[in-house]
Amino acid sequence: MEDLKLIGVWYSPFVCRVKCALQLKGVKYEYIEDDLSNKSDLLLQCNPIHKKVPVLVHGGKPIVESLIILEYIDETWPDKYPILPKDPYERSKGRFWTKFMEDKELIFWSLVQATEETKEEKINEIMGILKTIEEHGLGDKKFFGGDDIGFVDLAFGTFVRWFKGVEELKVIKIFETCTRLHAWFERFNEVPVVKENLPSVDELVAHYKPQYLMKYG
Ligand SMILES: N[C@@H](CCC(=O)N[C@@H](CS)C(=O)NCC(=O)O)C(=O)O
Structure with a gap:
């Protein structure tokens, strides 16, 4: 499995976008449910500016903002299901x-x-x-x-x-x-x-x- 983690909360639409995109690409990842009333050190370290989920952590590098994460996923695994149009x-x-x-x-x-x-x-x-x-x-x-x-x-x-x-x-x-x-x-x-x-x-x-x-x- 790739070194890929998704930090989220189950009730976030932004997180669910990312979950869907990863599944469409058939990419395996570890899901980490955070607690927004007591944010984890991992979340604060990975998203020190907005302190929000989702955060995708790929090979130790954090990517934030759900739509930017979708583009990152599409560019990183380009051969599987296209998320953005090719044109x-x-x-x-x-x-x-x-x-x-x-x-x-x-x-x-x-x-x-x-x-x-x-x-x-x-x-x-x-x-x-x-x-x-x-x-x-x-x-x-x-x-x-x-x-x-x-x-x-x-x-x-x-x-x-x-x-x-x-x-x-x-x-x-x-x-x-x-x-x-x-x-x-x-x-x-x-x-x-x-x-x-x-x-x-x-x-x-x-x-x-x-x-x-x-x-x-
Ligand atoms: N524009 C961001 C929005 C993310 C966002 O608002 N996440 C909420 C959960 S639904 C959050 O983490 N809130 C924590 C906070 O505001 O402290 C995205 O698309 O990823």
Whole structure:
């Protein structure tokens, strides 16, 4: 086995992206579950700047930031399952959409704090972003990457699984109304690697609900 370790927590979408990518490549690694309320020395040494998971440690060298880790994995094991498209133009489009999603991420999570008065405005804003991704990013493709899942699917699919948890907590349904994205998400959920590496919405809600209730009642 390669000297490859992944430091993570099971309930992180960012960590799950990396788990999926490693499995798609068929690369064996040691998984180390950290405790974010009492971070390990290993995590602090490997990611002294952000102190966040995931960290991939390859031959003793740490790589941080989930999307950068996905690119590293793709470049290090290029002969197996391609995660980013081979074509530079297609690759640039993949990078554009993941950046677009990262830039909008906080708008989605801010729904957690929305009150009855601010909720509708937030929902409309999120709907607008989803429609943009649906129309210009996914279009009529099966997956963002084409016929199989790739970079954007891993980034957005993990994100949506967690957002479904937010929808449960707020007792709303936004995502379902975007029919093409919804159908894509159903397909994404059926991919074996996704089934094996992502926690269910129920598990996520059970994990986050106590913190949510404590903060927002
Ligand atoms: N942009 C980072 C985000 C990583 C991140 O936010 N990880 C969270 C867990 S979901 C974390 O480690 N939080 C610890 C902290 O904020 O102290 C990535 O893509 O890897």
